[in-house]
Amino acid sequence: MTAYIAGAYELPIRHAPDQSLAQLQAQAMLGALADAGLEKSDIDGFFCGPDAPGTGPLSIADYLNLKLRHVDTTNTSGSSYPIHVAHAAQAIAAGKCNVALITLAGRPRSEGRAKGALVRRDSPDQPDFQWEHPFGLAVINVYGMVAMRHMYKYGTTPEQLAWVKVAASRHAQHNPLALLPTPVTVEEVLASPLVCDPLHRLDCCVVTDGGGALLVVRKEIAQSLKRPRIKIIGTGEAPEGQNGGYFEITDSGARRSGRMAFEQAGITPADVHYASLYDSFTITVLVQLEDLGFCPKGEAGRFAMEQSLIAGQGRLAVNTDGGGLCNNHPGNRGGMTKMIEAVRQARGEAHPAVQVPDCQFALANAIGGQLAVRHASATVILERES
Amino acid sequence: MANSKPVLGIDDLPMWASMERGQLELQRCNDCGSFRYPPAPVCPKCLSVVAAWTPVSGKGKILSWVVFHRKYFDNHPPPYNSVAVELEEGPIIVTQLEGPEPAGSWIGQPVVLGYGEHTGRMRHHACLAAKG
Numbered sequence: 080m081t082a083y084i085a086g087a088y089e090l091p092i093r094h095a096p097d098q099s100l101a102q103l104q105a106q107a108m109l110g111a112l113a114d115a116g117l118e119k120s121d122i123d124g125f126f127c128g129p130d131a132p133g134t135g136p137l138s139i140a141d142y143l144n145l146k147l148r149h150v151d152t153t154n155t156s157g158s159s160y161p162i163h164v165a166h167a168a169q170a171i172a173a174g175k176c177n178v179a180l181i182t183l184a185g186r187p188r189s190e191g192r193a194k195g196a197l198v199r200r201d202s203p204d205q206p207d208f209q210w211e212h213p214f215g216l217a218v219i220n221v222y223g224m225v226a227m228r229h230m231y232k233y234g235t236t237p238e239q240l241a242w243v244k245v246a247a248s249r250h251a252q253h254n255p256l257a258l259l260p261t262p263v264t265v266e267e268v269l270a271s272p273l274v275c276d277p278l279h280r281l282d283c284c285v286v287t288d289g290g291g292a293l294l295v296v297r298k299e300i301a302q303s304l305k306r307p308r309i310k311i312i313g314t315g316e317a318p319e320g321q322n323g324g325y326f327e328i329t330d331s332g333a334r335r336s337g338r339m340a341f342e343q344a345g346i347t348p349a350d351v352h353y354a355s356l357y358d359s360f361t362i363t364v365l366v367q368l369e370d371l372g373f374c375p376k377g378e379a380g381r382f383a384m385e386q387s388l389i390a391g392q393g394r395l396a397v398n399t400d401g402g403g404l405c406n407n408h409p410g411n412r413g414g415m416t417k418m419i420e421a422v423r424q425a426r427g428e429a430h431p432a433v434q435v436p437d438c439q440f441a442l443a444n445a446i447g448g449q450l451a452v453r454h455a456s457a458t459v460i461l462e463r464e465s
Numbered sequence: 466m467a468n469s470k471p472v473l474g475i476d477d478l479p480m481w482a483s484m485e486r487g488q489l490e491l492q493r494c495n496d497c498g499s500f501r502y503p504p505a506p507v508c509p510k511c512l513s514v515v516a517a518w519t520p521v522s523g524k525g526k527i528l529s530w531v532v533f534h535r536k537y538f539d540n541h542p543p544p545y546n547s548v549a550v551e552l553e554e555g556p557i558i559v560t561q562l563e564g565p566e567p568a569g570s571w572i573g574q575p576v577v578l579g580y581g582e583h584t585g586r587m588r589h590h591a592c593l594a595a596k597g
Binding site: 210211213214217220223225228231273274276277278322323324325326 | 477499500501502503505508509510528529530531532533534535537538541545547549552555556557558559560561570572573583584588
């Protein structure tokens with residue numbers, strides 16, 4: 080694989096009542112182009128999710144007046160964007176494009192989903208629909224059940240879950256754009272209202288407007304730019320379902336996507352000291368820590384409680400931008416911001432207070448959909464090329 | 466307007482019809498005998514495409530559970546619970562516990578399915594069963 084991430088840009092906005100999705104898409108693209116030092120006319124591949132309004136990639140490509148020879152609208156919900164990175168690298172390797180733009184924009188905060196007020200609209204044509212909504216199963220109920228079983232099976236405690244939020248909040252205090260920049264304690268997490276027992280309000284990610292963009296380019300282009308060269312050295316994608324009703328709800332696709340990415344990269348979890356891990360809820364992070372191999376199965380609660388996730392203290396800094404728990408979860412799709420902070424770390428451009436020294440490798444993992452019932456894990460491993 | 470009122474999907478008609486009769490049926494593979502859930506055209510164990518809707522015993526145990534404290538669906542006023550039940554036939558289903566609740570963790574508690582009206586139609590729920 081010889082593709083590089085040349086541009087990465089996170090929209091600074093967290094609440095955008097007066098901006099359209101198309102405007103946010105355009106701002107994200109312009110930010111990534113400026114970051115990379117590329118021109119819009121350099122873009123010949125476009126990757127987006129269903130957050131791009133209109134007909135697949137066509138409406139936004141028309142709005143941005145892109146001249147394209149490759150498009151991809153893979154949708155695995157929040158993990159779409161690391162999958163787009165992998166697919167962009169594959170398309171570049173196959174000679175199908177040279178500069179791939181990947182975008183995300185969303186406005187759930189402005190559209191009334193900030194407090195779960197607006198129910199996600201699923202179609203009755205969706206084969207699993209009948210089996211869940213009629214029994215009151217919202218997204219958080221599934222994650223809560225994963226947490227409850229993890230606690231039962233492995234002795235994980237609410238305090239250990241809370242440490243994931245504590246670590247994110249300590250990072251977020253250095254991010255002036257974070258929605259929730261104030262550090263919190265374990266006690267404050269546990270004292271916040273129970274949303275879905277055992278998950279408290281502070282176990283849940285924020286709901287924000289915003290988005291971001293990435294530019295994946297071929298080697299010769301990366302070498303021509305005045306930016307650190309961040310090489311994509313391993314990727315993996317693992318869609319998981321209910322296997323006909325026979326599955327372990329505390330396992331995730333990160334076991335497969337991580338193994339694929341590490342094998343391709345030729346490194347092990349011990350080589351990685353920064354990871355962006357999808358933090359829709361605190362439990363999501365624990366499951367990924369285990370399934371990616373950063374700790375044995377069942378021990379992620381202890382791993383988090385030992386402050387392992389805090390930059391400068393632990394052995395694996397996680398979500399140094401504050402993550403979805405404190406910084407940003409634009410469009411209810413966290414995979415883009417996970418990629419962007421991993422790029423910052425690999426470049427050495429994270430906030431100095433949270434930058435991992437000599438960060439040669441950075442990993443990003445996303446869990447899209449709903450853990451347990453149906454989700455896709457996507458892993459991307461980056462290396463700074465000297 | 467935001468509620469979880471069922472809208473029939475073609476794949477699910479036999480399940481809802483079976484609950485109207487007070488006896489949940491799931492697809493059972495004609496070739497290997499495995500039950501499956503949710504409905505699917507192919508057996509997850511042996512890939513056979515031949516299956517028959519077959520009653521389940523209704524016995525199972527709670528695999529996990531939550532209590533949801535926020536309003537999300539109009540027709541599920543909080544607080545309410547969700548439980549994942551591993552049926553004795555094998556598959557995991559999602560339902561809600563009604564009646565007495567266990568003290569402490571609900572996980573591992575034996576349950577039996579019951580049936581009652583919700584949002585204008587019959588639907589399954591779980592009730593605690595005697596241990597043993």
